[in-house]
Amino acid sequence: MRDKPYVARSTMIAARALGNETMVMSATDSTLFTLDEVATVIWEAADGATPLEEIVRNRICAQYDIAPEVAMKDAQTLVEGLADHGLLLLSDQPLVPPGSSRGEAP
Amino acid sequence: MSGLVVEMAAKALKLNIPLSVQLDLTYRCNERCIHCYLDHDDHGEMTTAEIKDLLDQMADAGVFYLTISGGEIMMRRDFFEILEHARARTFCINLKTNGVLIRKKEAARLRELGVERVQISIYSHRAEVHDAITKMPGSFRQSIEAVRFLRAQGLRVTMANVLMVQNSLDYQSVKALAAELDAKFIIDPTITPMMDGDRSILNLNVDQATLQGVFRDGALVGNVEEFCAPPQNVDEEALNMLPCSAGHTACYVSPYGDVYPCVQFPLPCGNVRRTKFVEIWRDSPQLKEVRSITLRDMPSCSQCTHGATCTRCPGLAYLEGNMRGPSSQDCEKSYARTGIPSENYKARHASPRPLQSLNLVQIQGLQPAVRNIPAKMAEGIEASV
Numbered sequence: 001m002r003d004k005p006y007v008a009r010s011t012m013i014a015a016r017a018l019g020n021e022t023m024v025m026s027a028t029d030s031t032l033f034t035l036d037e038v039a040t041v042i043w044e045a046a047d048g049a050t051p052l053e054e055i056v057r058n059r060i061c062a063q064y065d066i067a068p069e070v071a072m073k074d075a076q077t078l079v080e081g082l083a084d085h086g087l088l089l090l091s092d093q094p095l096v097p098p099g100s101s102r103g104e105a106p
Numbered sequence: 107m108s109g110l111v112v113e114m115a116a117k118a119l120k121l122n123i124p125l126s127v128q129l130d131l132t133y134r135c136n137e138r139c140i141h142c143y144l145d146h147d148d149h150g151e152m153t154t155a156e157i158k159d160l161l162d163q164m165a166d167a168g169v170f171y172l173t174i175s176g177g178e179i180m181m182r183r184d185f186f187e188i189l190e191h192a193r194a195r196t197f198c199i200n201l202k203t204n205g206v207l208i209r210k211k212e213a214a215r216l217r218e219l220g221v222e223r224v225q226i227s228i229y230s231h232r233a234e235v236h237d238a239i240t241k242m243p244g245s246f247r248q249s250i251e252a253v254r255f256l257r258a259q260g261l262r263v264t265m266a267n268v269l270m271v272q273n274s275l276d277y278q279s280v281k282a283l284a285a286e287l288d289a290k291f292i293i294d295p296t297i298t299p300m301m302d303g304d305r306s307i308l309n310l311n312v313d314q315a316t317l318q319g320v321f322r323d324g325a326l327v328g329n330v331e332e333f334c335a336p337p338q339n340v341d342e343e344a345l346n347m348l349p350c351s352a353g354h355t356a357c358y359v360s361p362y363g364d365v366y367p368c369v370q371f372p373l374p375c376g377n378v379r380r381t382k383f384v385e386i387w388r389d390s391p392q393l394k395e396v397r398s399i400t401l402r403d404m405p406s407c408s409q410c411t412h413g414a415t416c417t418r419c420p421g422l423a424y425l426e427g428n429m430r431g432p433s434s435q436d437c438e439k440s441y442a443r444t445g446i447p448s449e450n451y452k453a454r455h456a457s458p459r460p461l462q463s464l465n466l467v468q469i470q471g472l473q474p475a476v477r478n479i480p481a482k483m484a485e486g487i488e489a490s491v
Contacts, residue, residue: 012220014198016170019121023114023170025198027220030262032110 007055007079008048008095013087015043028086038064039078046088048095052079114170118355123168124387126356128369131157131188132177133361137204137240139227141270141310143300144177151361154184156379158191160359163383165195175202175369177361186215193219200225202266205252206245213255223290224256225264229272231279239272253287263289269320270297270310281325295320296435299425301372311435317442334443337412344414345402352420353396357387367396371421373429396420396429404430410448412440 009015012027022035022043035043038060045055052075060071082088089095118125132151133144152160164172172192179185180203192199201216205226208216216224226249230236236246256263265284267277277293284291295317299305312320320326327333338344348354353367353375360366363378365386375393376386387393399420401408407418410432417440422433437451447455 011193013196014170014220014222015196016165016168018114018117018123018125018168018170021117025222027222030222032108032114034110034114 004090004092005051005053006048006091006093006095007042007046007052007083008089008091009043009046010087010089024082024087026086031085033082033085033087042075042078043082046079048089048091052076115351115355118168121168122388124164124355124357125169126171126173126351127164127169128173128175128356128358129157129160129164130175130177130359130361130369131179131182131185134181135176135178135204136181136206137178137242137245139240140272141239141268141297141307143298143304143307145302146177149362151182152363152379154187156363157184157188160363160378160383161188161192161195161197163378165197167384167387170198171200172197173200173202178207179203180207180212186219189216189219189221193221198222202227203252204240204245205249205256206242208252208255210255210258213252213259213261216256217259217261221261223262223264225266226253226256228253228265228267228280228283229270230276231283232276235273235276239270250283250287253289257288263287265289265291267291267293268297269293269295269312269316271312272310274312274316277320278323278325293320293326295439296422298370298422298435303425308435314438314442317439321439321443334445335415336444336446337416337440338414340401340408340410340413345400345408347401347414349399349401349418349420353393357393359383365390367393368421370419371396371424371429373421373424399430404432406432406450410450411446412437412444412448416440416448 014025014027016023017040020037020040022040024033024035024043025031041059041063042055045059053072056071056075057068060066060075061068064071079088079090083090115125132148133146134148135142135144135146174189174192179201182188189199199221200223201221202225228236228249229239230246233246236249237243253263253265265280265287267280269277281291295312297307297310299308321334322330324330352371356368357375358366358369359378365375365378365383366372367375373392373396375390378386401413407413407416410416416436418436419433420429422435423429423431426434432448432450434450434454437448437454441447441451
């Protein structure tokens with residue numbers, strides 16, 4: 001996982017914020033997921049250009065009372081699970097073309 | 107529905123979020139179905155830019171499930187441009203179409219865009235019956251080809267069978283055809299009035315005996331004993347029940363920008379050409395009124411033996427003249443399911459007036475300068491038995 005620090009939302013999903021949660025549906029198999037508040041923060045920040053470590057440091061640890069190493073471990077588990085379902089893409093390179101703006105979260 | 111979907115709907119209700127919207131892109135159509143209640147002329151459809159802006163507004167308002175329908179959606183030359191924009195805003199999209207204009211290339215594009223499901227109306231397994239209903243020779247062949255093209259792309263397809271006098275003997279064969287094509291099958295046994303109040307097409311509705319046959323077909327309804335069980339008592343919990351999601355977590359937008367609680371509930375609530383979608387959703391007095399109605403507020407239905415278990419459609423009740431009143435077509439269904447007549451059913455059948463001649467509401471469009479009547483909405487109602 002650490003060799004693929006960039007995370008981006010797949011285009012083959014439907015997603016919408018619902019209160020402080022996010023519902024995400026795979027367009028491939030129609031499986032529906034809900035992300036809790038913390039997972040939603042990571043989902044919204046998964047723009048393909050920001051490394052996961054930076055997301056955890058700036059968006060999770062800055063907002064929630066959690067040790068960085070614990071937060072990073074939980075975040076890795078989360079993004080790997082979402083990637084297994086095809087909802088997130090993981091890469092060792094930024095996933096947005098140079099010069100383009102960072103993706104907008106649904 | 108899965109537990110998660112129910113949970114989401116409950117949360118959307120609590121947060122006053124329009125989770126689900128049907129947007130009709132056009133009322134124009136290349137078929138002329140005998141049961142359709144649409145005025146197919148274009149009275150000033152929203153432009154591409156207006157629709158894209160509306161989609162942005164709906165995404166911001168929290169709409170997740172988006173049904174794109176018509177008319178025939180592919181009559182709009184900008185259909186794929188609109189769809190592309192909608193997918194970029196990550197809606198979960200269902201399409202309703204007759205499929206006539208969907209060939210291999212279009213099916214591939216729909217797949218690329220990640221459409222959730224495509225619903226195609228198939229009226230019969232017999233081409234001559236289907237084509238007589240659509241009044242378009244060759245439409246059966248083209249619609250079935252569309253199902254095949256879509257399935258070949260791995261897209262999920264629903265074959266919707268609207269039941270009427272002309273095809274009342276065919277639904278089991280259509281179901282078998284759907285299974286053969288690996289498509290989902292739904293049947294809708296209700297023909298609804300024209301949106302201008304004309305109820306003449308209600309003559310196409312199947313009779314009680316056919317309805318009873320459908321409701322006792324285990325292959326369609328599952329557990330027949332449960333489906334046709336006698337009504338339960340109307341208790342306090344039932345009296346506080348909301349009629350359905352219309353206006354609560356769902357609404358409908360016409361090609362002219364008019365907002366209604368549902369495609370089948372033509373109570374004008376605002377127009378997105380004049381007011382932001384979210385403001386209509388949040389502030390419309392009409393939507394607030396719809397939201398305020400529980401079974402307790404329905405003088406007749408709250409006293410009815412079927413009150414707790416009826417499939418009463420508030421839109422059909424509204425079309426009969428009173429959104430707090432009974433929907434006679436649902437009284438028919440309750441009787442067909444249980445054999446127990448409601449008071450309204452008994453009164454109607456004792457009356458010399460046929461169902462088609464009930465008092466009508468006069469439906470006024472919100473933009474009389476553009477058009478007089480918001481025409482009809484959508485072909486066949488999506489409501490499996």
